Amino acid sequence: MEQRGNFLATDIDVTRSAHWRVVLMYTALVVSIASICSTIIFFLFLYTPTNTALLNAVMVLLRIPTPEEQVAEVEVYVPPVPTQIAEVVAPSTTAFSFMVQDTVGGAVLISQKPDAVWPLASITKLMTALVILDMQPDYSTTTVVIGADSLDSFMYAGDTYTYQELWDAMLIGSSNKAALTLATALGGSEGAFVSLMNEKARTLGLSTSTVFVDASGLSDGNVGTARDVSILVQKAMVQEKIAQTVRTKSVVLFSKERKKQREILTTNWLLTGWIPNTLQLVGGKTGHTLAAAYNFTMVTYDEAHTRPISVVVLGAQTHEARFTEALALAQSVWQSYQWP
DSSP: OOOOTTOOOOOOTTOOOOOHHHHHHHHHHHHHHHHHHHHHHHHHHHHGGGGGHHHHHHHHHTTTOOHHHHHHHOOOOOOOOOEEEEEOOOOOOOOOOOEEEEEETOEEEESSSOOOEEEEGGGGGHHHHHHHHHHHOOOOOEEEESOOGOOOOOOOOOOOOHHHHHHHHHHHSHHHHHHHHHHHHSSSSHHHHHHHHHHHHHHHTTTTTTBBBSSSSSSSOEOOOOOOOHHHHHHTSSSSHHHHHHHEEEOOOOOOEEEEEEEESOOOHHTTTOOOOEEEEEEEEEEEEEEEEEEEEHHHHTTTSOEEEEEEEEESSSSHHHHHHHEEEEHHHHHHHOOO
């Protein structure tokens, strides 16, 4: 019986047959040329101004966003701007300069001499605190207090405290010795630390009108403008370690050398309640020298916690006035503007 041949079987070895090698080579060449031509035709035909609609249609079918759609998908954040609903009536003040600013959009809501230079006094310590944060120290580290007794009476030279205790004394009670001791311990010298403060000022966008010459603000060579202080206090209050400390009403320090403790009260009378208010205070800082008179700055919300502002008062004529005038400025702005 005749056996049928298997048409799938072959005795031809294509790897050794010259004929089949030529066929395979030409086939590969034709396929390559066809692919190249197709690619060229695609780009020449579709990527022309006259075929934009066709290209977009193809992209839609392929679920590919068009360039216009890609741009539309990028959301641009525009900060909400308070709307003025009534004439802004500036309260009577004794201050040399002041400024109230919306902390979200940055709009200046009311001001007086915002770019005039004035001694900063202990508001300087906000910049000192920002530079310390940049250094990321170990706050459990101890160091010996330095500085003349005339700087303040919160602590004495030769006493040993941790960086954390000095930090608290500097920002709650505005201790000049604490600021000097921290700056020297961390910077190697107060001068080197102050150089970092001035570098930080430029980094934050403060104008060249704002200059620091020491870490405490005791020197009247520490000067700035209300506009720059507004930037400074806002940058400082977004740092939770600073904001939490300046909201603290008091701290107790214990001197091992003298075996006695000392309570340091906040210098901010809005915190103590000695100036009645319903503010939702984020934080603030006082400052005083003979030349500066009485300074104060704060970041706060209204009672409903919906209208965030920074307030700067420089050169008020009494201790109490800096707080009452800052409060009056805040209330005047809230009555005159509506927040989105």
